[in-house]
Amino acid sequence: MSVAAVAQLELRRLAVRPLAWALAALTLAWLAWTFVLGLGQFLGAQVKLAAVADAPGFTDLVAIPLLAELARLAFLVVPLMTMTQLAGERRAGTLALLASTGLSPWRIVTGKYLAVLVWLGLWLLATLAMPLAVGAESTADWGKLAAATWGTALLLATLAAIGIACSAATSFPAIAAAMALIVTLVLWTIDRGAQAAGVSGGFLEWLSMATHLQNLLRGLVVTSDVIWFALAITLSLGLAIRRLGTDRERQ
């Protein structure tokens, strides 16, 4: 009940905050432009594609690249969305006020996380509406698109959890955003060195977020990938809850 009340409060605050609307408008405009360009190129290449056996279709050439573009934008957008969630509240003094209502740290963190998830879910749906509108009239690979959507949703949920954890760690929203950006980029690229050295299949490759998203974007739903995202979310939220719990000792 209280988790829902926190989520509802946070959603209301997101709805009246210009940042959420500005980010949604700008990124959706960019994604729409990307989609139109991709669709134009796909239509222009129809003659060539018709001559190739098992040629990539609308899903591979338009829909999944669009989701991949959303994933790229999310590395910047999600830290901006999460930076004020706890850091801003702590700085404004409203976090202590929120805690004084008797809410436990896990309720506060979960409520705020759910609110960000709702916003990100709507962002993903608005993006997905573009290929769905066209795909409904064509021969889209729905299974592959569903797997890619699931992968993108898991990525957004993970970025949001990391963003919340970074927001819990500081009183400065800008530092929280920078921390979240750096942590997520490190997680994304952590196996680059190993790749360059020609090493594959090691721990660093498993640790890399890119490894797990690529499978899903290719249409492969592998349990270990889903578990990786679930672990990352649980660990991040756990750290945020723990950090909030120590606020009463730290001040």
Place this chain on the structure above:
Amino acid sequence: MNGTILLNVEDVSRRRAGRAAVTDVSFTLNGGEVLGLLGVNGAGKSTTLSMLSGALRPDVGRIHLRGNDFVASPGVARRLIGWLPENAPLWPELSVEEHLMAFSRLRGANRPAARRAADAIIGRLQLGELRRRMAGVLSQGQRQRLGLACALVHEPALVILDEPANALDPIQVGELRKLIRERAHAGAAVILSTHVLAEVVAVCDRVAILHEGRLRHDAPLSGDGAGTALEATFFAIATGAAA
């Protein structure tokens, strides 16, 4: 609950920024009682109030509110508290009504109950005209009244007010005093922290004076000369003459 012990603070200490902010503070507070907490800047008032509101955990000592231990069950204890911190922190993008609804809902009230509670406190604090106004555009005095409304919306057993008369005009100060007495008559215990001695004399039954983190004075206020006596005691403690 008038006359029964509501709050029991036992040997509470807390260090902040490497120094002892509060040392061995003990007192009890009955339902229906209004306690004035006085002290110069840095005396430990805010740290004490933060511990009583549950925002800070004591390093040692125990705080019980209606028998609920603040350390063992902080959630239960904190639901019984209404806290107005200094400068009334609020969410600038939410309206007066949304604040009150939120504070009620966060404490577990369902939507109709939260609506009723918000309407009642809006009526009591004459916030009707500001109902739909965003907190970010309120004047300091209006923010203070909204902060007070947020602290009282769930009819708490213990009301903690840190400088509640800040930025209020004389009429609003009179209203605030009436409201504090009203809550006390209803059985709530009230702790009022202020720098204004006249405020304490006007509204409190008892006064506690903190100095250098220690409770140096805790006595009832009564009689016509209460103001003068309090002033003398306060200055004696604050200047070290009473050491």
